Amino acid sequence: MQFGEGGAGTFSDGKLYSQVKDPKQYSRKVLNEFVAAGAPEEILYVSKPHIGTFKLVAMVEKMRAQIIELGGEIRFSSRVDDLHIEDGQITGVTLADGEKLYSKHIAIAIGHSARDTFEMLHNKGVYIEAKPFSVGFRIEHEQSAIDKARFGPNAGNEILGAADYKLVHHCKNGRSVYSFCMCPGGTVVAATSEEHRVVTNGMSQYSRNERNANSAIVVGIDPSDYPGGPLAGIEFQRKLESLAYELGGSNYDAPAQTVGAFLRNETPEKLGTVEPSFKPGIKLTNLADALPDFCIEAIREAIPAFNRKIKGFAFDDALLTGVETRTSAPINIKRDNDSLESINTKGLYPAGEGAGYAGGIMSAAIDGIKIAEAMALSINSKTAL
Structure with missing residues (x-):
């Protein structure tokens, strides 16, 4: 990929x-x-x-x-x-x-x-x-819900097509959380490039007519978060990707959690109305273990803030899938x-x-x-x- x-x-x-x-x-x-x-x-x-x-x-x-x-x-x-x-x-x-x-x-x-x-x-x-980059999760909603939040009564009009969004929130802990590579009517895809690691990405076709909308919700990090020289960011990524592989069941399924359970720090027992698009599959778990604590804290603060901009963004049944680590190169x-x-x-x-x-x-x-x-x-x- x-x-x-x-x-x-x-x-x-x-x-x-x-x-x-x-x-x-x-x-x-x-x-x-x-x-x-x-x-x-x-x-x-x-x-x-x-x-x-x-x-x-x-x-x-x-x-x-x-x-x-x-x-x-x-x-x-x-x-x-x-x-x-x-x-x-x-x-x-x-x-x-x-x-x-x-x-x-x-x-x-x-x-x-x-x-x-x-x-x-x-x-x-x-x-x-070493240079700054970002890490986080993919979030999925039904595209119809994003259309309704963005277009109101005009949702579904073929002239407008599938709605997108671009969001950013500056957190109390000094971190910034933002949406990245938003894919209207798209799918969450497997994007690992090394064995025994899991990485997510997103893609859409020209038609943007798949059931779900997805985007990365990521936290900005910089070399002070991964000291150790010019290539330390690579090892930081690998550590998170290996952990995601383990949390997903060590079979290349991705770890996932409903947004409601994530915000409540619970392990969900079942999926809600949002069906995951990730292949080969997902394993429900607690994503609090998938990223450093400061990232989890920032994303938990950002999702309700995003909900004030896009009604339904913090919908309990929306789905988070981990991990997104390849937002940009960790080097310059x-x-x-x-x-x-x-x-x-x-x-x-x-x-x-x-x-x-x-x-x-x-x-x-x-x-x-x-x-x-x-x-x-x-x-x-x-x-x-």
Whole structure:
């Protein structure tokens, strides 16, 4: 779910909007490229464009075909296992099968869950910092309940479609809790990338017509919560994901709890009216054991606060499923503000979510364009010399 053609964003709601500053209007180029690849033209003018998983898959296939037509080469199942660095300059890479590829300009856009590659980069001396990210649960409501709360008597009107929401609450303990990757008419999906661990994510199709709405409800954390060096956030994530695996029954079912039971600190005996969408299945348990106490305290404060904004959000039968740990990369591969190269490895261009410079499809695409331009400028300047 976290890797492969299209990256982790393939299995999502396919949201095509972001909050990044875009004075050069890169986002317009991205949207035009997406339409050329088969996205509906409405993404050029609706306020919150999205395309869903199935359309994204077909679009990325078309993009791949265009890259090949233009002379590019795509290699699947070709993990980079080593970097060649001479006097602080990148000169090439070694693949898992032993093949070596040589270049002094290499973009590294590895996504937010490439933990083995993070470790390899750190071991090679590429400068990395730990950075803030967020952890929490997925919450599910019946989509009709969210529609009614958001649209009132107009709920169900096909012009409006499935309602979404965006929520944030600043807690008494100094933490912030917010909704993330809200998927109207979607499903909660399994997104682990390592054995004996459980991770949740959310996705929607273009139609957004599944029974439930879901979103992550997450708590912001920072390196002071997981001291131990640049890669300590990875171990923090792994600990929570392993615990979720155990709480779910050690069979890749996810631990879950009704919202009412969570707020009362009880273990629910049965589900209510909200049917879980997570596959392969869920195990009812007490999620108070799934996250650090400060996270549980913050989420318990936030859900009633969200209920004041969206009536029914704290509905007893709504369902929480754990754990959501991959909101963004736990590291930042620092780069120079001007050249966009790694600050201590010339010719290496950290890009996108895995480098800590994006947080979604649009921001990652925009960052990719910036990196491509920076590499082209560097190559042209060296060619001129």
